[in-house]
Amino acid sequence: MRGLGVSPGIGIGKAFIIDRGLIDIKKILVDDVGKELDRLMTALETAKTQLNDLYNSTIDELGEKEAQIFKSHEMMLEDDTFISDVKNKIIAEGVNAEFALSETSNAYIKMFQNIENEYLRERSEDIRDVMDRVIRLMMGINSFDYSALENNSIIVAKDLTPSDTAQLDRTKVAAMITEMGGKTSHAAIIARIMGIPTVVGLNNITDKIKPGDTVICDGRTGKVIINPNAKQLFFYNKKKIREDEINKELRNQAGLPSVTLDGFKVNLSANIGVPNDVDMALENDAEGIGLFRSEFIFMNREHQPTEDEQFEQYKEVLVRMGDKPVIIRTLDIGGDKCVPYLDMPKEMNPFLGYRAIRLCLGNVEVFRTQLRAILRASVYGNVKIMIPMISTMKELKDSKKVLQQAKDELLREGIKFKDDIEIGVMIETPSAAIISDLLAKEVDFFSIGTNDLIQYTMAVDRLNSKLSYLYSQYHPALLRLIKGIIDNAHKAGIWVGMCGEAAGDPKLIPVFIGMGLDEFSMNSPSILRARYIVRNINKKDMEIIAKSTLDMENALEVEEYLSCLFADENENCLKTCKIRRRQQ
Ligand code: PEP
Ligand code: MG
Numbered sequence: 001m002r003g004l005g006v007s008p009g010i011g012i013g014k015a016f017i018i019d020r021g022l023i024d025i026k027k028i029l030v031d032d033v034g035k036e037l038d039r040l041m042t043a044l045e046t047a048k049t050q051l052n053d054l055y056n057s058t059i060d061e062l063g064e065k066e067a068q069i070f071k072s073h074e075m076m077l078e079d080d081t082f083i084s085d086v087k088n089k090i091i092a093e094g095v096n097a098e099f100a101l102s103e104t105s106n107a108y109i110k111m112f113q114n115i116e117n118e119y120l121r122e123r124s125e126d127i128r129d130v131m132d133r134v135i136r137l138m139m140g141i142n143s144f145d146y147s148a149l150e151n152n153s154i155i156v157a158k159d160l161t162p163s164d165t166a167q168l169d170r171t172k173v174a175a176m177i178t179e180m181g182g183k184t185s186h187a188a189i190i191a192r193i194m195g196i197p198t199v200v201g202l203n204n205i206t207d208k209i210k211p212g213d214t215v216i217c218d219g220r221t222g223k224v225i226i227n228p229n230a231k232q233l234f235f236y237n238k239k240k241i242r243e244d245e246i247n248k249e250l251r252n253q254a255g256l257p258s259v260t261l262d263g264f265k266v267n268l269s270a271n272i273g274v275p276n277d278v279d280m281a282l283e284n285d286a287e288g289i290g291l292f293r294s295e296f297i298f299m300n301r302e303h304q305p306t307e308d309e310q311f312e313q314y315k316e317v318l319v320r321m322g323d324k325p326v327i328i329r330t331l332d333i334g335g336d337k338c339v340p341y342l343d344m345p346k347e348m349n350p351f352l353g354y355r356a357i358r359l360c361l362g363n364v365e366v367f368r369t370q371l372r373a374i375l376r377a378s379v380y381g382n383v384k385i386m387i388p389m390i391s392t393m394k395e396l397k398d399s400k401k402v403l404q405q406a407k408d409e410l411l412r413e414g415i416k417f418k419d420d421i422e423i424g425v426m427i428e429t430p431s432a433a434i435i436s437d438l439l440a441k442e443v444d445f446f447s448i449g450t451n452d453l454i455q456y457t458m459a460v461d462r463l464n465s466k467l468s469y470l471y472s473q474y475h476p477a478l479l480r481l482i483k484g485i486i487d488n489a490h491k492a493g494i495w496v497g498m499c500g501e502a503a504g505d506p507k508l509i510p511v512f513i514g515m516g517l518d519e520f521s522m523n524s525p526s527i528l529r530a531r532y533i534v535r536n537i538n539k540k541d542m543e544i545i546a547k548s549t550l551d552m553e554n555a556l557e558v559e560e561y562l563s564c565l566f567a568d569e570n571e572n573c574l575k576t577c578k579i580r581r582r583q584q
Contacts, residue, residue: 001202001205001208001223001224001225001226002202002221002222002223002224003177003199003200003201003202003205003222003224004182004199004200004201004222005197005198005199005218005219005220005221005222005223006181006182006188006191006192006198006199006200006219007176007188007191007192007195007196007197007198007219008197008219008220008243008247009175009195009196009197009219009220009240009243009244009247010175010197010216010217010218010219010220010236010239010240010243010244011152011154011173011174011175011176011196011197011215011216011217011219011240012152012154012174012175012214012215012216012217012233012236012237012240013151013152013153013154013174013175013214013215014150014152014153014154014212014213014214014215015153015154015156015209015210015211015212015213015214015215016148016149016150016153016154016155016156016211017156017157017206017209017210017211018155018156018157018160018164019157019158019206023132023135023136023139023141025098025099025102025135025139026096026099027095027096027099028095028096028099029094029095030094030095030096031094033090033091033094036090036095036096036097036100037087037090037091037097039097039138040086040087040090040097040100040101040138043097043134043135043137043138044077044083044134046137047077047130047133047134047137048074048077048078050133051070051071051073051074051077051130051133052070052074054067054070054163054167055067055070055071055074058070062190062194065279065282065283066190069126069190070163072126073126073129073130073163076126076127076130077130077134082104082105082108085104086100086101086104087100089103089104097138098135098138098139101131101134101135101138102131102135105127105128105131108124108127109124109127109128110124112124112127115300117273117274117296117299117300120274120276121182122181122182125159125161125180125181125187128159128161129161129163132161133163146167146168146169149168149169149172149173150172151171151172152172152174153172153173153174154173154174154175154176154177154215154217155168155173155175155176155177156176156177156178156205156206156209156215157176157177157178157179157206158178158179158180158206159178159179159180159181159187160176160178160181160187161187164187165187165190165191165194170194170195170196173196174196174197174217175196175197175198175199175215175217175219176191176196176197176198176199176217177198177199177200177202177205177209177215177217177224178198178199178200178201178202178205179200179201179202179203179204179205179206180200180201181200181201182200182201187200188200189279189280189283192283192525195247195251196219197217197218197219197220198217198219199217199218199219199222199223199224201222202224205224208226209226213226213227214226214227214228214233215227216228216232216233216236218236218239220243249532250528250529250532251528253285253528253531253532253535254284254285254528255285256531256535257535258287258530258531258534258535259534259535260513260534260535260537260538260539260542261535261536261537261538262538262539262540264513264516264539266513266517266518266519266520266534267287267288267290267325267497267518267519267520268286268287268519268520268521268522268527268530268531268534269281269286269287269288269289269290269291269325269327269497269519269520269521269522269527270284270286270288270289270290270521270522270523270524270527271289271290271291271293271499271521271522271523271524272289272291272292272293272317272524273292273293273296274296274297274313275313275316275317275320277524278316278317278320278321280524280525281321281524281527282320283524284524284525284527284528285527285528285531286324286524286527287324288321288324288325288326288327288382288519288521289317289321289324289325289326289327289521290325290327290447290497290499290503290519290520290521290522291327291329291386291447291499291521292314292317292326292327292328292329293329293332294310294314294328294329294330294331294332294370295331295332295333295337295339297309297310297313298331298333298339298342299333299337299338299339301339301341302340302341303341304339304341304342304366304369306369307369307372307373307376308373310369310370310373310374311373311376311377314328314373314374314377314383315376315377315380317381318377318378318380318381318382318383319380319381321381321382322381322382323381323382324381324382325382325383325384326381326382326383326384327383327384327385327386327424327447327497327499327521328374328383328384328385328386329386329387329388329426330357330360330367330370330371330374330385330386330387330388330399331356331359331360331366331367331370332355332356332388332389333355333356333359334350334353334354334355334356334358334359335350335351335353335355335356336350336351336463342359342363342366343362343363344359351452351455351461351462355389356388356389357387357388357389357390357395357399358389358395360399360402361395361398361399361402364402367399367402368402368405368406368409371385371402371403371406372406372409372410375406375407375410375417375418375421376410376415376416376417378417378418378421379416379417379418383418383421384421384422384423384424384444384445385403385421385422385423385424386423386424386425386426386445386447387399387423387424387425387426388425388426388428388449389426389428389429389452390425390426390427390429390432390439391429391431391432392431393435393438393439393442396425396439396442396443397442400423400442403423407419422444422445423443423444424443424444424445424446424447425439425443425446425447426446426447426448426449426452426499427439427446427447427448427449427453427485428448428449428450428451428452428453428456428500429452429453429456430453430456430457430481433453433457433481433482433484433485434484436484436485436488436489437488437491437492440488440489440491440492440494441492443494444494444495445489445494445495445496445497445519446485446489446494446495446496446497447496447497447498447499447519447521448482448485448496448497448498448499448500448503448517449498449499449500450473450478450482450498450500450501450502450503451500451501452500453478453481453482453500454471454472454473454475454478454500454502455471457475457477457478457481458470458471458472458475458477458478472555472559473500473501473502473505473508474507474508474549474555474556474558474559474562475554475555475558476549476550476551476552476553476554476555476558479511479546479549479550479558480550482498482512482515482517483515483546483550486515486516486517487516490516495518495519496517496518496519497517497518497519497520497521498512498517498519498520498521499521499522501522503520503521503522504520504522504523504526504527504530506529506530506533506566506567507559507562507563507566507567508562509530509533509534510533510537510542510545510546510562510565510566511542511545511546511549511562512546513534513537513539513542513546514539514541514542514543514544514545514546514547515543515546516539533566545562545565548561549561549562
């Protein structure tokens with residue numbers, strides 16, 4: 001059986017099923033609505049006290065940041081709009097408090113579940129968790145008793161709430177498996193912090209596993225085996241020893257500098273979509289935000305976000321990142337990302353169409369508003385601005401003109417902003433790569449967007465699974481372009497990063513180090529592994545390896561060559577260890 005691995009490591013143990021049972025909430029018409037309002041308020045107060053206790057105990061156990069979730073749960077119980085909705089329902093319909101609460105929270109949960117952004121969608125779990133607590137209090141149903149937990153338990157549940165996860169005695173939990181949940185659910189985040197292997201998204205698993213069954217759970221691949229045979233047990237026990245070693249090693253990378261054995265320093269940053277993603281970035285010791293996909297602020301809404309709304313979001317990220325660099329990419333809408341309120345025609349080839357900077361220069365007002373919001377936020381941190389999908393010098397020069405207009409406006413209005421903000425472009429079209437020597441004279445940095453650069457170089461739609469064999473980050477054509485971009489940037493004296501998926505690929509990181517790439521921006525969970533790789537290689541050796549890949553004929557040859565050099569039997573790329581040992 002395979003689910004989604006959200007916290008790496010292997011757990012082997014006996015199943016412990018958490019079945020909180022469904023609460024049967026009946027609609028009862030009441031005579032005394034005043035009494036129901038009192039019951040609601042008492043339960044809300046008790047729940048707040050419980051959450052505050054949980055907050056304090058989690059601070060002791062896991063730390064302030066991890067405990068914050070219970071503070072935000074407490075705040076949900078203080079949300080005036082929500083509480084008035086419940087009260088109004090009790091009064092208007094003359095119903096019992098638990099029914100009114102459950103109906104109202106279900107409506108909120110539905111609303112969150114329809115949001116496209118994964119992080120926000122998964123916040124519906126938090127509402128469920130908090131409301132479940134209040135309803136149980138009102139109905140006098142006890143919460144789950146965790147005291148029966150034995151050593152090496154594999155927790156199996158339909159859903160694990162953050163409160164469940166925080167209350168578990170982690171010394172007794174070998175792994176966790178759930179039917180619901182996603183990569184960024186709080187249960188998954190807490191599991192990663194606690195270092196508990198976890199697999200989510202396994203439908204009906206609570207029916208398939210019985211209490212006491214032996215279970216193997218692989219939190220990296222998402223594989224779950226119920227009652228394994230002797231051969232499987234032997235294999236996974238061996239794999240567990242190895243994975244435990246690796247994960248310990250990776251966690252130990254936090255706080256260490258990202259520098260190769262021969263002293264080449266790089267920056268390992270995170271890609272984010274919404275301000276909340278900063279949690280994960282900091283959790284994984286990101287040295288900055290290398291790509292803030294600002295278009296997420298524009299998506300899933302009826303109207304364009306105002307300058308103030310945007311300003312608040314940029315400011316939040318900048319404040320939370322402190323001195324660390326935050327690269328905000330200006331609106332990259334179009335292609336596969338649409339917003340209903342902008343003038344976006346239906347196109348035959350949307351990826352080759354009216355998107356990103358092309359759309360911004362066609363809607364200067366939208367562009368200038370965004371730039372004003374970024375400029376205003378600039379005083380709160382270390383912001384850099386990056387323009388996506390540049391394919392001509394004129395686009396870059398026109399973009400800089402709009403930026404200057406936005407600055408002039410703010411100056412006239414007496415609004416403060418930093419004047420020395422670095423401006424960069426994404427190199428994600430072949431034309432930009434080819435004229436990167438010229439572009440480099442006009443900007444402070446480049447960031448290579450391999451996701452698009454591959455599709456445009458290979459002439460293959462990045463979403464077309466039929467052609468995925470052509471969409472490869474190992475193709476020598478792409479690697480040659482990247483080498484040229486890096487060289488042109490350095491010749492002009494500017495730094496160059498990469499924020500496409502290839503930046504987090506353990507097999508390619510050594511190649512890009514060999515080419516001299518200065519910054520790697522990737523999904524947060526990949527950062528510590530990247531640091532491990534960087535810290536265990538010599539740039540000088542990687543230069544030779546990078547050069548060899550450029551002479552190869554095809555992607556497969558490159559990939560096999562790099563697998564052979566770097567990937568261990570789990571494709572974890574820890575063979576670099578051996579390279580270091582050989583040199584010492
Ligand atoms: C890219 O194209 O590599 C990139 C990072 O941008 P996006 O994936 O958002 O198009
Ligand atoms: Mg792109």
